Amino acid sequence: MNELTRTTITSMEVAEWCGKRHTDLLRDIRKYVQQLGESKIAFTDFFKESTYVTDQNKTLPCFLVTKKGCEFIAHKMTGHKGVEFTARYINRFHEMEELPQRLLTDHPGEVAKLIQALASRMDKQGSVPYKSVEMAKLVCEQYGIQLPADFVKAPDYEQLSLFGNTN
Numbered sequence: 001m002n003e004l005t006r007t008t009i010t011s012m013e014v015a016e017w018c019g020k021r022h023t024d025l026l027r028d029i030r031k032y033v034q035q036l037g038e039s040k041i042a043f044t045d046f047f048k049e050s051t052y053v054t055d056q057n058k059t060l061p062c063f064l065v066t067k068k069g070c071e072f073i074a075h076k077m078t079g080h081k082g083v084e085f086t087a088r089y090i091n092r093f094h095e096m097e098e099l100p101q102r103l104l105t106d107h108p109g110e111v112a113k114l115i116q117a118l119a120s121r122m123d124k125q126g127s128v129p130y131k132s133v134e135m136a137k138l139v140c141e142q143y144g145i146q147l148p149a150d151f152v153k154a155p156d157y158e159q160l161s162l163f164g165n166t167n
Contacts, residue, residue: 008048008064009092014073017088019081022062029063032072046072067093115139 015025029047036043046069052062065073070089077085118139119132 007096008066009070009089010050010052011047011063011065012052014065014070014085014089017085018073018077026061026063028073028076029065029069045069111139111145 011025011029012022015022018025020028033043033047036046046066048064048066050062050064051059053059063069067089070085070093074082074086074089115136118135122132122135
């Protein structure tokens, strides 16, 4: 599964980029899967069935979409939306390919324990809380766990000091 998360994007992300409702994209992908199966072409090279959990704790279907799957979908699109989707998926897969090959862990609980131990030590040493968050993000990235770019935010007073004194 770790390899899949490094080489695929979710159908929710694809739907957003395509400007489609996720349910409509799922319908389209299921149709592609059926047609590929009828042609005896392995659909798993393009799409992998999966699920996700909503904020309401519901498990819903989705697909993990490979680079080939994105190319497949892009070839079905035309006009501005097609151009925009193609650019987004190309950029996204290039970003994933350019990331250094990092060890992905099958034991996220161990990573969490490591982060907890390091945060505790930093707290005892008087580190400011956002520095612990920066450390946690670095540890996660070393184990191939990607966090949002805005996961770490320095407090406003720290950001102001970056610009130096204007006296």
